[in-house]
Amino acid sequence: MKKVVLITGASSGxxxxxxxxxxxxxxxxxxxxxxxxxxxxxxxxxxxxDVQDQDSINKAVGYIIERENQIDVLINNAGVGITGPMEETPLSEVENAMNTNFYGPLRVLQAVLPHMRKRKSGRVVNITSIAGYMGLPYRGIYSASKGALEIATEAYRMECAHLNIHFSNVAPGDFATNIAAGRFHAPVNENGDYAKGYAHTLKLIDEHVDDGNDPKEVAEKIAEILKEKNPGIHYKVGSFLQKFSIVLKKILPEKRYEKMLKKHYGL
Known part of the structure; x- marks a missing residue:
């Protein structure tokens, strides 16, 4: 019997x-x-x-269960980008990002887990980000939302292990997608204290996405994970330097690592 997979945010990227x-x-x-x-x-x-609407989620999950009688794999991928100085980013936009990137996956899980629990079988893959492993300048809200999902996944994984429901995170780096088109950008305040650093960071972010690898690399990694009998907790997919940045954070003194990031972003 074919495994049934639900993927949120599957219209692009x-x-x-x-x-x-x-x-x-x-x-x-x-x-x-x-x-x-x-x-x-x-x-x-x-x-x-709509991951911000529990009724919408329940209706979609109910539709799939009615047709297939099961959901074997949930891949929480839906998310939004957000950039801006922490001080100048409107709190309404902060709430929207957290509502989509963090609360959204939790809402979907509340609808899907009862069906997996009933069958005592399931796989959940949460798509986070390498940015979730560190507080990046002018991307702090995005980092926080993805970091929160990383940590929550660890808790879900332990709580659901006895139900034979396996949780994993997949943290992509920069890939060639249209995420920038839907990202909220706090406007650059030309007369503000953050103008120079923020403008430089925006340029770097767009360059990284434009030069990113094919998102099929993430898809191939997930296919490998779904074949594993006992999948791991954290997976990273991206360039060597992006993945190595996480290693450096673990081994370098905190101020040394901060200095390295500031240099990279021209701060």
Whole structure:
């Protein structure tokens, strides 16, 4: 019997790459977005789901359960980008980012876990970010939202282990996607104290995304994880330097690491 996979945020970027790749690997895939467009050429079905709306989530999960009677794999991928100085970022935008990137996956889990628990079987992969391992300047809210999901996953993993439900994180680095198009950018205040550093950081971020690898790399890693009998907790996918930055944070003195980051961002 084919495994049934639910992937949030599958209309583009990493989510779509995962959905396409797992469809090729003979999984039955359901992707989601807030307002899916009919695309007859896709090898998977798109379902309407807003991770900020529990009723929308329950309706989507109910639809899949009615059709398939199970959800074997949940991949929490839906997320939003956000940049800006911590002081100048509107709290309404902070709340929106946390609502999508952190509370969103928790809402989806509340709808899906009862079905996995009933079958005493399931896999959950939360898509976080290498940025979630460190507080990056002018990306602090994004780092915090992804870091929170990393930590929450560790707790879920221990709590659900006896139910044969396995949790893992996959933290991508920079990949060539359209995330920048939907990212909230706090405006650069030309007369403010953060103008120079923030403008420089925005340029770096856009360059990293434009030069990023194919998101299929993330999809291939997830396919490997789903084959593992006892999957690990944390996986990183990205360039050597991006992954090595996490290692450096563990081994370098804190101020030395901070100095390295500041130099990288021209601060």
């Amino acid at each position: 990493i989510g779509k790459a995962i959905a396409l790749h797992l469809s090729e690997k003979n999984y039955t895939v359901y992707g989601t977005s807030r307002n899916p467009k009919p695309e007859s050429c896709l090898p998977f079905q798109m379902v309407a789901l």
